[in-house]
Amino acid sequence: MHETKLVRNFKDIRRSDGALVGGKNASLGEMISTLTNKGIAIPPGFATTSHAYWQYLDANAIREKMADLIAEWQTGKATLSETGDAIRKLFLRGTWPKEVDTAIRAAYRDLSRAVGAADCLGVAVRSSATAEDLPDASFAGQLESYLNISGEDAVLQACRRCYASLFTDRAISYRQTKGFDHSSIALSVGVQMMVRSDTSGSGVMFSIDTESGFDKVVLINAAWGLGENVVQGTVNPDEYQVFKPLLGEASLVPILEKKRGEKEMKMIYASPAPLNAATGSPNAAPTTRNVPTSRAERSAFVLSDEEILRLARWACTIEKHYGCPMDMEWAKDGVTGKLFIVQARPETVHSRRDAAEAAVFKTYKVEGHKGRVLSKGLSIGDAAVAGRICLIESAKDIGRFIDGSILVTRVTDPDWVPIMRRAAAIITDHGGRTSHAAIISRELGLPAVVGTGDATYVLHTGQDVTVSCAEGDNGFVYDGVSKIVTDTVDPTGLPSGETEVMLNLANPAAAFRWWRLPADGIGLARMEFVVTNAIQVHPMALVHFDQLQDPIDKERIAVRTAGYKDKAEYFVDKLAHGFAALCAAVYPKPAILRLSDFKTNEYANLIGGAQFEPEEDNPMLGFRGASRYYSPRYKEGFALECRAIKRLREEIGFTNAIVMVPFCRTVGEAKKVLDAMAENGLRRGENGLKVYVMCEIPSNVILAELFAEHFDGFSIGSNDLTQLTLGIDRDSEELADLFNEQDKAVKWMIQHVIRICRSKGCKVGICGQAPSDHPEFARFLAEAGINSISVSPDSFVSVKRNIALR
Known part of the structure; x- marks a missing residue:
C-alpha cells in the first residue's frame, strides 16, 4: 500500500x-x-x-x-x-x-x-x-x-x-x-x-462480567446480520458466558450460560445506490437496511459452542496483550464461515477502578413489601431505586424529561445521553448487556433494566415504581415505592482464623455479585432454587412427556423445551449450567451442591408435577431427600440430577463441585443412594468426587461414626436438627418461642458430631442461619472445632469478625 x-x-x-x-x-x-x-x-x-x-x-x-x-x-x-x-x-x-x-x-x-x-x-x-x-x-x-x-x-x-x-x-x-x-x-x-456478517451474525464481547466486574468470565452477545443492532440495542441478542480459567483445557466446554435472545430483526446490505445522472456519482442512499428475522433464526443460536469458545479464547489473548479488561466487536463472514475481531478497546467502567476502590462495594436490598412485578428484563448494575416514571418514546420529545425521573423508552442512542445523565434509572424495551443504554448506564452509575419487551406498553408517565437490579441477572420493575436498604461492604483487612467462612448461595444469576468476598467456597447451593426458577418443570414430566395427562402442562413444557430434541436434556442442560455459574464464582475453592430436597407438595407445584407426586399429610417428614433417589417413583428424575452433575464436573470442568445428600435417615439408605449415584456415573472418589451428607436428623448424630464411613463430610442443617431434636414444628407460631438452635440439647448434638468428624478425618460444617443471626453461636461453633461456617453473603463480614473474637 x-x-x-x-x-x-x-x-x-x-x-x-x-x-x-x-x-x-x-x-x-x-x-x-x-x-x-x-x-x-x-x-x-x-x-x-x-x-x-x-x-x-x-x-x-x-x-x-x-x-x-x-x-x-x-x-x-x-x-x-x-x-x-x-x-x-x-x-x-x-x-x-x-x-x-x-x-x-x-x-x-x-x-x-x-x-x-x-x-x-x-x-x-x-x-x-x-x-x-x-x-x-x-x-x-x-x-x-x-x-x-x-x-x-x-x-x-x-x-x-x-x-x-x-x-x-x-x-x-x-x-x-x-x-x-x-x-x-x-x-x-x-x-x-x-466482513459479510449480513449473511451470518455479529456482536459484542467483553473479557469481564459487565455488571459485577468478575474477571474470570467472557461475555458474548450475538445477533443475526451486521453488528449495529447489537451495539445500538435495537434487538435483544443471544448472550453467552464463558469461564476463562478452563479455556486452556481442549477437552472441556466451559460455557456457563447460553441464553437465546429474540433477535427480532437483522441489518443487511441494501441494494446498490443508483448513479446520479448529473454527476455520475452514487446518490446518498442507505447502504444497509433492517429486515425481520425468520422464525428459524429467532429460535436458533447465532454461534455454535466451538465458535463461542474460539471467540472467548481470542478475548483472553487480547486482554492479556493489552493488560486490561477489553470491549470487543466481532463478526462472522457468511460466505467463508470465518470469525473476525473488527474492533477492540479498553472496557471503561471496571478497568478504571483502582484495587482499593474495587474491593469496597455497596449492596442494595429491596426490603419489606414489594409491589407486583410490572416488567422485567436484564439488570444493568446492582443498585435499586424508587421514583416516578417519565415515559418518552421519541428523541424529539426529550425536552419533556423531568430531572430525577426514571426514564422509560423503547431504545436509546447517543441523542439520549443528555437526559440519561439526569435520570435516576433507565428502562428500555430493547437491548442487551452491550447495548448503548447498558454501556452508558454503567458509565453513569445508573441502574437500568434493558430488553423488557413491554416497558413502554405497561408503564406510564407519573407512575411510582421501584427499579431493582439487586437480584441477579434479571432486573425488576415493581409497582409502588418500596423500602431500599443499602450497605457498604469492605472485605479488606478481615482477620484470618482456623474456621473457614463459606457462602450460602442459591441464585446462579446473582453469584458473581459476591466474587470479591474472600470466602472459602460455597457451603450450600440448593438445587431447588435452580429447578424452581430456571427449569420450572418436574423432571419426571420430562422423562414421561408423552404420558402427561394435563394438556395445559404439556403445552407449557413444549414451549419451554423448544430447541431440545430430548425433553429430559432440557433439565440436564439447565441444571448443569445453573450450578456452573455458582462453581465459577468461587473456583477453585469448593462448592457444595445439595441434591434435590423438595417436599412432595413443592414438587407437585412444578409444571407437570401433580401427576407424579403422592399427597401427604406431613410432607416435612415424608417422601423427601435421600428416600426419593432410589425409589421407583423418582429414580429416573434422580438420574437427570446425576447426569447434570457429571456434565458439570467432566464436560464443563468444575471439579470443585462437591455433592451433598440431604435428609438421609439411615446408614442403609446412604448405601442405596451411593449405589444409585454410581449407576449414573457418579462414583465417590472417582475423578476426585467427594460426597457429603446433611446432618439434620438425630440418627445422623447418633450414628455419626457409621455415616462417616460412607461420606467425606457432614454439613449441619441446624434448622431441621433443632426441629427434630426438640420435637417442634419450626413453622408453628404457637411454638416459636421454644424453637431455639442454641438449646443445650441441640448444642450437645452439634458438639458430638463435630468431635466424631474430627476423629474420623471428615470435614464438618454448618449451613444454618443461626451463625449469621447470633454472634455468640458463631463463636461457640468455632470453639467446638467446626471446620467451616456457611452464611448468607450479607452476613459474611460480621461472622468473619465474630469468630475472630473468640
Missing part, C-alpha cells in the same frame, strides 16, 4: 499512535501487527491520519469559522442545534485537498487489490477520534460509521461524513461535559474490509 503521512496501513500502526489515528484505529493496528500471528483474525484496512484532517480543515478555512461558532454557543448566542448544524455544513460542503484525495484513493485501490476485489471492495468506514476510547470516556456511539461502502467516490464521501460527525449535537455535548477542547481533537477514518 502506498503510504504517506496522510494514510497508514493498519499493519504499520501501533497502540502508541493514538494521537495520529485515534484510539479505535490505533487498537486495530496494534492487533493486526501483534496478534494475527496468535491466530486472531482481523480484517485488513487503512486509516487516514490526523494530518489529513487538519489539511482538510485548513484547505476549507474551517478552523477559524468553527472556533467562532463554538464560542457563540458557549456564550449563549446560539443554540447547540444551530451550532452543530452550521459546523457540519462546513465539513460536508468542503472539498478534498488534492494530496489527501490522491492518498485515500490510492490506499483504497491497494486494499481492494490485496484482497482480490479489483477496485470495488466493500468496506466499513468508521470514525476514530484522537480522544476516543480513553479509560474515562467511551464515546459510545458518538461518532458515525458507514457500512457496505464501495467505490472510491463513495469512500471519500463517507470519510467526509465521518469528519462531520465529530460535531453532531450529541458529540459536542459529550465533549463539553467531559472537558475536552473541541478544537484540539482530530479525527482519523478507518477504512476496513467488510
Whole structure:
C-alpha cells in the first residue's frame, strides 16, 4: 500500500499512535501487527491520519469559522442545534485537498487489490477520534460509521461524513461535559474490509462480567446480520458466558450460560445506490437496511459452542496483550464461515477502578413489601431505586424529561445521553448487556433494566415504581415505592482464623455479585432454587412427556423445551449450567451442591408435577431427600440430577463441585443412594468426587461414626436438627418461642458430631442461619472445632469478625 503521512496501513500502526489515528484505529493496528500471528483474525484496512484532517480543515478555512461558532454557543448566542448544524455544513460542503484525495484513493485501490476485489471492495468506514476510547470516556456511539461502502467516490464521501460527525449535537455535548477542547481533537477514518456478517451474525464481547466486574468470565452477545443492532440495542441478542480459567483445557466446554435472545430483526446490505445522472456519482442512499428475522433464526443460536469458545479464547489473548479488561466487536463472514475481531478497546467502567476502590462495594436490598412485578428484563448494575416514571418514546420529545425521573423508552442512542445523565434509572424495551443504554448506564452509575419487551406498553408517565437490579441477572420493575436498604461492604483487612467462612448461595444469576468476598467456597447451593426458577418443570414430566395427562402442562413444557430434541436434556442442560455459574464464582475453592430436597407438595407445584407426586399429610417428614433417589417413583428424575452433575464436573470442568445428600435417615439408605449415584456415573472418589451428607436428623448424630464411613463430610442443617431434636414444628407460631438452635440439647448434638468428624478425618460444617443471626453461636461453633461456617453473603463480614473474637 502506498503510504504517506496522510494514510497508514493498519499493519504499520501501533497502540502508541493514538494521537495520529485515534484510539479505535490505533487498537486495530496494534492487533493486526501483534496478534494475527496468535491466530486472531482481523480484517485488513487503512486509516487516514490526523494530518489529513487538519489539511482538510485548513484547505476549507474551517478552523477559524468553527472556533467562532463554538464560542457563540458557549456564550449563549446560539443554540447547540444551530451550532452543530452550521459546523457540519462546513465539513460536508468542503472539498478534498488534492494530496489527501490522491492518498485515500490510492490506499483504497491497494486494499481492494490485496484482497482480490479489483477496485470495488466493500468496506466499513468508521470514525476514530484522537480522544476516543480513553479509560474515562467511551464515546459510545458518538461518532458515525458507514457500512457496505464501495467505490472510491463513495469512500471519500463517507470519510467526509465521518469528519462531520465529530460535531453532531450529541458529540459536542459529550465533549463539553467531559472537558475536552473541541478544537484540539482530530479525527482519523478507518477504512476496513467488510466482513459479510449480513449473511451470518455479529456482536459484542467483553473479557469481564459487565455488571459485577468478575474477571474470570467472557461475555458474548450475538445477533443475526451486521453488528449495529447489537451495539445500538435495537434487538435483544443471544448472550453467552464463558469461564476463562478452563479455556486452556481442549477437552472441556466451559460455557456457563447460553441464553437465546429474540433477535427480532437483522441489518443487511441494501441494494446498490443508483448513479446520479448529473454527476455520475452514487446518490446518498442507505447502504444497509433492517429486515425481520425468520422464525428459524429467532429460535436458533447465532454461534455454535466451538465458535463461542474460539471467540472467548481470542478475548483472553487480547486482554492479556493489552493488560486490561477489553470491549470487543466481532463478526462472522457468511460466505467463508470465518470469525473476525473488527474492533477492540479498553472496557471503561471496571478497568478504571483502582484495587482499593474495587474491593469496597455497596449492596442494595429491596426490603419489606414489594409491589407486583410490572416488567422485567436484564439488570444493568446492582443498585435499586424508587421514583416516578417519565415515559418518552421519541428523541424529539426529550425536552419533556423531568430531572430525577426514571426514564422509560423503547431504545436509546447517543441523542439520549443528555437526559440519561439526569435520570435516576433507565428502562428500555430493547437491548442487551452491550447495548448503548447498558454501556452508558454503567458509565453513569445508573441502574437500568434493558430488553423488557413491554416497558413502554405497561408503564406510564407519573407512575411510582421501584427499579431493582439487586437480584441477579434479571432486573425488576415493581409497582409502588418500596423500602431500599443499602450497605457498604469492605472485605479488606478481615482477620484470618482456623474456621473457614463459606457462602450460602442459591441464585446462579446473582453469584458473581459476591466474587470479591474472600470466602472459602460455597457451603450450600440448593438445587431447588435452580429447578424452581430456571427449569420450572418436574423432571419426571420430562422423562414421561408423552404420558402427561394435563394438556395445559404439556403445552407449557413444549414451549419451554423448544430447541431440545430430548425433553429430559432440557433439565440436564439447565441444571448443569445453573450450578456452573455458582462453581465459577468461587473456583477453585469448593462448592457444595445439595441434591434435590423438595417436599412432595413443592414438587407437585412444578409444571407437570401433580401427576407424579403422592399427597401427604406431613410432607416435612415424608417422601423427601435421600428416600426419593432410589425409589421407583423418582429414580429416573434422580438420574437427570446425576447426569447434570457429571456434565458439570467432566464436560464443563468444575471439579470443585462437591455433592451433598440431604435428609438421609439411615446408614442403609446412604448405601442405596451411593449405589444409585454410581449407576449414573457418579462414583465417590472417582475423578476426585467427594460426597457429603446433611446432618439434620438425630440418627445422623447418633450414628455419626457409621455415616462417616460412607461420606467425606457432614454439613449441619441446624434448622431441621433443632426441629427434630426438640420435637417442634419450626413453622408453628404457637411454638416459636421454644424453637431455639442454641438449646443445650441441640448444642450437645452439634458438639458430638463435630468431635466424631474430627476423629474420623471428615470435614464438618454448618449451613444454618443461626451463625449469621447470633454472634455468640458463631463463636461457640468455632470453639467446638467446626471446620467451616456457611452464611448468607450479607452476613459474611460480621461472622468473619465474630469468630475472630473468640
